[in-house]
Amino acid sequence: MPKALPPLTWFRSFEAAARRLSSTAAADEIGLTQSAVSQQIRSLESRLGVVLFHRHPRGLSLTDEGRKLLPQVEAALETLQSAASPYLTEERARHVTVAASISVIEWIISPVLPRFQERHPDTSVRFVSTIWPDEYSALRADVEIRFGSEKQVGRDALPLQPNTLIAVKAPGLSGEFKDLPLIEAVGTSDNWASWSEATGHTIHTPAYFVDSYGLALQLASTGNGVALVNSLVAQNALNAGQVERISHASAPATEGYFLAKQSATPEADAFVSWFLQLIPDTAPERV
Structure with missing residues (x-):
């Protein structure tokens, strides 16, 4: 049965020490103590069954086994860095x-x-x-x-807020309210009948039914009739002159x-x- 893979930190300590040829410099780079780096390298050597460094009074040098291992460890660490970099950037999007x-x-x-x-x-x-x-x-x-x-x-x-229902039409659409086509958004509790009851205005059967206030407003802005819409949705269109209110009357929305x-x-x-x-x-x- 193969041995378990050594911990990633052991490989990181080895790679940094091999690149800097100093366990002290490697420790400063990766944020560990010098003794921790030295211990992890010795643990890696023990697990792999080879000597990776020659120890000298003023530094390190790689053995043949160390030189053979280093390129593979560098490539593996670069792959991991590339995979993780989108999640580890200092300034996330x-x-x-x-x-x-x-x-x-x-x-x-x-x-x-x-x-x-x-x-x-x-x-x-x-x-x-x-x-x-x-x-x-x-x-x-x-x-x-x-x-x-x-x-x-x-x-x-x-x-x-506001949360009221208002009647709007295109500024260029002429005609009396009673003669113009009505546009009604379905799927809500409110409609032209409830608006009529709340405001006292007489209405006729709507000509167009749509599934949203936005679509009702779009049809009204292009001159297809008078739409009953939520005042919040209509505000920008009113300010831009795309539609105008046909009446000052409004009704509370359910x-x-x-x-x-x-x-x-x-x-x-x-x-x-x-x-x-x-x-x-x-x-x-x-x-």
Whole structure:
């Protein structure tokens, strides 16, 4: 049965001593005491059954066996160093993973994302699109911007404000509200009927149904009708003049957006701080 492989530290001590021809210099290089290096080299010689060094009063010299072993040990250590170097760099790459719906990424974050890069040029952002509450549990995102009811997704999260439903259309779309096509996002508890009940406005049957506020906003911005959307999602589009409100009336939303920070890293802190500046109605002290 073959002998067990000697410990890696023994090979490191041998390689450093062989390169420096001094156990004292080797000890300084690898952070051990001189006696520890000498003992590990002797242990390696004992395990291999050969003498690796000639010991002299003022240093070391390699034996034939030592010269034969050194290139192989150097190659093995270089392979290990190459394999481990991506994980051992002094300055690891800075990044933050953000899980959010396409609506949030496209309409809230994307229009102003260059501002984050200007402030944090060394931090990369990875976006992971999500829709349903159970998708967040399968992710390992640093920051989550969840959508749903407070009971579903509000645990340990900050509710984002404003959280109301507003009716918007493209500025160039003319016509009376009663005559324009209505666009409705399905999959939420709120719809044109609940908005009508809350605001007192009479509505007609929607012409288009979509699966997100973001898509409803996209259809409205290109002149396809009047969309009922969450005011948080619509804010940048309103500021940019892509859409305008058809009425000042708004209704409270049953579901909303919640911010949860899942990692205590400087990059996550920076992203959360920046994001909350985009929505000043939200109280940041609760994060």
